[in-house]
Amino acid sequence: MKSALNVDQIKSEFPIFNRLVRGENRLIYLDSAATSQKPLSVLDAERDFYTKHNAAAHRGAHQLAEEATELFEGARAKVATFLNASSENEIIFTKSATESINLVAYSIGNAKPGSKFHLKAGDRIVVSEMEHHANLIPWQELAARTGAELSWFGVTDDGRLDLSNLDSLINEKTKMVALTHQSNVLGTINDFNGDLVKLRAQIKAVGALFLIDACQSVPHLKVDVQELGCDFLTFSGHKAVGPTGVGVLWGRSELLDEMPPFLTGGSMIENVTMQSATYLPAPKRFEAGVPNMAQAVGLGAALDYLDKVSLTAIHEHEVALTKQALDGLKSIRGLSIVGPTDVKNRGAVISFTVEGVHPHDLGQALDQYGIAVRTGHHCAWPLMRRFKVVATTRASFYLYNDQSDVVALVEGVDRARKYFMER
Amino acid sequence: MKSALNVDQIKSEFPIFNRLVRGENRLIYLDSAATSQKPLSVLDAERDFYTKHNAAAHRGAHQLAEEATELFEGARAKVATFLNASSENEIIFTKSATESINLVAYSIGNAKPGSKFHLKAGDRIVVSEMEHHANLIPWQELAARTGAELSWFGVTDDGRLDLSNLDSLINEKTKMVALTHQSNVLGTINDFNGDLVKLRAQIKAVGALFLIDACQSVPHLKVDVQELGCDFLTFSGHKAVGPTGVGVLWGRSELLDEMPPFLTGGSMIENVTMQSATYLPAPKRFEAGVPNMAQAVGLGAALDYLDKVSLTAIHEHEVALTKQALDGLKSIRGLSIVGPTDVKNRGAVISFTVEGVHPHDLGQALDQYGIAVRTGHHCAWPLMRRFKVVATTRASFYLYNDQSDVVALVEGVDRARKYFMER
């Protein structure tokens, strides 16, 4: 099997792989679905901002402020190009995908009767059973605040969206649909351009707003917001080889410019008296305060890095690793995969359970061998209940993982199983 | 005049001062009230996090996640000590002071009837005419959402809070009072432990909540939340030699644990079903999502740095520079100070106008000489109207400025005045 990527070269660009863990073990990092590691170029872009150009963007009358503004807005342009947005003004920098989703939910909640965003009793918000808490709880709260009803798509036994009640979920009552692009537990990719094109068409036909949580897809495969035909899309920088503390909300300009603001304060106003204020158009309307400039600049560098390596190659590489891992793991006694067991429409996230070994114990043993995985409910508690498990062990791969990491994982799981079951 | 600080030493620790601006000018950075520069130790702390310990705090079962958690929580402990909070659980990491204030306003807005935080028609929120937009507009919006009334303290001609209508503003109707600790335009310090102790006592007596916007004070003088006797206090990292993308909200534990959440999502929940969720106590309740870990760690390093230099010495140094600058500026023809003209209860922020020279033009000329100031309304538009100016020029000093910077400012302003007025 020839890899699409030169992983040795890539690894050398991520300083963290120089360290050893739990004694003398090399670091086998299989927790990128929680957060990714960062290449030197991202760290250098942030440092360069601070050591040469640091000032408050949009606010100063001096050279540093000009440069800071240009770097910050340049990062916005990079994100716009990366997502194929039709304008830079469609890119809002937030602190995280969690904030992005809350932004949309609160903004809608702030819409007055008469506004096309206003929600009320009788309206419906639709999510799915495979959502991360970040794309579930904000909608529960919005429903509670407005009187709208929250409904959801179930998940089939093989980890796919269950569309059997499509017509009763997506109809003229439906005002907002928020779905994940890739499940952070199952690995399932919801292919809105392919298998799920009917769902997408129906959302459009009833005129509902459509938000895609792309936290697990944007870092791993080419995402084109115009092709996806959604209204909002969000991801977090820290999962896309970027810094912590920065997220993105993309939204259609014509919607953003009409939506009520969320956070209010400096830099987003048109006019202010003691009694009231009027607001600028997007993106400024949604970026109150001195922004997370260095993090936005770092995110720009991260997207440059992903572009340089090529998302097509990254995806191909991950599919190969996923196939190898699924084959290897399935051979282990008592191991069950939670999610699709083949690589069709599937990302590089694999959740599993091993009979008789609790995920916590399994994760602990793997950690001792230098293998970093995540265990628990992965912020998707309803999905755990759906599959009648308390928790799973989750391994996730990224551009800096290679076949030897997969071999180590499979061997490690088997060794841990024996440790707990056979002594 | 002997300085309380060794500025040459300090300057050498801030890499940005190695660069030249607008040709061959040394950088005279007088815009720290907008954002401060960063010492190497802060940049190194962030880089160290990313290159050695990066992982999702609170979420992994592996060594990196453990280390990331310890560093992140360690930063929280540092902030708690720095502010003399009674527990680490009183420290919430946000992205900025703007978010912190919005958090309190939205949380109160989410409180149901019956909750002690619930606001309704007949209740009153009080701010002042010297607030930054960040401590004004969130309260306007909260008032509009709840039907409460927004009232405010005026400002006297010499730039002090006008307490003449104290009794009619702070009485049993008053539920929330939000005031700045130091004006980012006037430089006025609101001394709640001294001159304004009566105001503070009255707020307490009527049982209103009291929030202090300490963006301009925490970086410059010792702030002790227990001594201040407030309920909430906020500041931004980027103005306190820390990274962008991180702010702090301090609040009394007994309040935070009872307040409804603001942002919802992962890591802040107790239990989640498809219909609803229950929430953890503070600080987790208010920190949904993978947090801005590297920025929190950087902020911890920033506070260590300020502690090492000593806030007492910083304040003393700034008072000396402010005195020198006020004396120098007052000697310039046509120049008027907007704000107190002596150094009593006054920080190192000086706003002024020069007759016949628009602030934009003045700022531009100063920039050409290498002097970075801010011009405009400084996100305090109502205050501009109060003083009947469209904009001011603002110079602000910090620990890395010295007497020669003040001399350059005074000479620069005079030179600019001549450029526009005398040719």
Next chain:
Amino acid sequence: MELDSLYQEVILDHYKRPQNKSLASNPTIQVHHVNTSCGDEVTLNLHFKGERVENITWDAVGCSISQASHSVMSELLKGKSAEEALSLVEEFQRMLQSKGSDLGNEEHLQDGVAFAGVSKFPARVKCALLGWMAFKDALQQSITKAN
């Protein structure tokens, strides 16, 4: 020095002796625009008749760049047809957004080319454009009103 390349003699002259800075009564349309990043304001009265810009008068608070720019704009566009005026606004705007690469056509823009240097200072581009954008807005409103 660069300051002079920004503050050309022409600009400072217009700043000190602004043209048409006194609102004429009974305009076809009055508009009020604000530069939200600094608070500068302009009120512009447009007299528009028979597809032609009959008069432009204004009042404003703002920096030398914006004041001079209002003055130059009002002189240049007075008497032009709607089409000519719009095309000049676009030409001026292009120059301002060129970051120094477009020096402007003096035959078309006349004193307006003095603002070419402003395009190198991104924070000031809005100052120079404020009045021109106000004019464009007023013109479009006048046309709509006429139809």
Next chain:
Amino acid sequence: MELDSLYQEVILDHYKRPQNKSLASNPTIQVHHVNTSCGDEVTLNLHFKGERVENITWDAVGCSISQASHSVMSELLKGKSAEEALSLVEEFQRMLQSKGSDLGNEEHLQDGVAFAGVSKFPARVKCALLGWMAFKDALQQSITKAN
């Protein structure tokens, strides 16, 4: 290797053969506690009579550390006075939060000292404490109820 220092024989024994893992009926108080970071749960029935812990029974889903800890706790605290039990809970908790510095007093904590190694793994401390905190809660509720 370190794994063995965490998973001591005693722990794995209790995990495979848990004591008192079957809820006895008619408890004085029943409590249900959840480890929110992983979803592990315990239901604990406390029989409390005349200031004394008469019986502790439990049911739980969770990892080996938490299951073994419930088992050890129920054995150790059964029959103790409220005061003795509380003091043992505190001693156990102190050991777990010591980051490896407190090895525990075997005379007091008996099999409980096997969990000393857990204190070096901050992410697992909650697993070991879950049942003990549930017991403490149940005990306090029982005392309140009795008064």
